[in-house]
Amino acid sequence: MVELKGKVAIVTGGGKGIGATIAKQLAENGxxxxxxxxxxxxxAKKVVQSIHECGGEAIAVQADVSVLEEAKKLVEIAMEKYEKLDILVNNAGITRDRTFKKLSEEDWHKVIDINLNSVYNMTAAALPHIMQSEAGRIINISSIIGQAGGFGQTNYAAAKAGMIGFTKSLALELAKTGVTVNAICPGFIETDMLAEVPEQIKEQIKAKIPMRRFGHADEIARGVLFLCRDGEYMTGQQLNMNGGLYM
Structure with missing residues (x-):
């Protein structure tokens, strides 16, 4: 088990939803x-305040991580503040769901840029520092959609599947360094994104899930915690947290 107290993490898209819960759980563990x-x-400021109130340490940094220079600046700020970097959680993401016939070029590029290109940008900027850590961790928040596909989600599925391929390849390259690279593939999780789905459709989705419920953000966060603390011999893997919907 790795002692997490004093480690430093960047969580992209950490202001809301799954990212905010990941940030809080990491902070709770030092x-x-x-x-x-x-x-x-x-x-994001509310997440930082919540962490501070619980005795943790956190800062919020604005950056569009789909832009390489902004990703580099984010890492520079982290290094200036904490002087090291141990963990990178690539969580930033959006959806622009359309059937392919209605999918615009803008919708395609926006989702690829934010969900996939940001993973390259952040990893390229952070890796030299993470390689200096005794327990470097890169964790990519992919999706069941990247594994199984999704109706009206060719852009999102392509981005999330790309994250999985990226994870496996980088894990091979970094294995001998001790830096682990893994993906978490959530199923349908109770977030603002899911809340936008009509109730009738949500019930249809739930009926297909063997566990007959949606997941919770704290369950995904505990998966991140496991990979950071107990995953020293686990790399290049997909941690599937989907209630049995995809096996």
């Missing part, structure tokens, strides 16, 4: 957290 957000300024 990790100093850099919470990245793009537009969710107030939400």
């Amino acid at each position: 990790v100093k957290v850099v919470i990245n957000y793009n537009r969710s300024s107030e939400a």
